[in-house]
């Protein structure tokens with residue numbers, strides 16, 4: 001009942017009114033055998049249709065040592081619809097284990113799989129997938 005009231009109130013005012021019940025996407029972590037990605041900042045936040053920029057921190061899974069000079073590719077994909085994004089996101093290495101991914105374009109609401117491929121310091125190339133619903 002509380003949720004229903006919250007949704008009703010949210011529709012009447014703005015979707016932001018119910019934020020405390022939603023999981024926060026910023027700060028989410030995903031990891032593979034060798035790597036760990038932290039989604040530090042999302043612009044806009046939460047993500048919206050159109051162009052988005054995400055800032056991620058890359059570290060070693062296990063030791064938490066930050067990893068510089070990584071190759072990072074991102075492919076946004078909608079598994080329920082079988083299509084991706086019209087644009088290939090670009091990654092800028094900001095140093096100190098921080099990377100900015102620009103041109104992340106979401107075309108529609110639904111489930112998105114963010115398929116990161118990461119290779120650091122001639123290490124293994126590994127895939128990390130971040131799932132969320134837009």
Ligand SMILES: [Cu+2]
Pocket residue numbers: 078081083108110
């Ligand atoms: Cu779709």
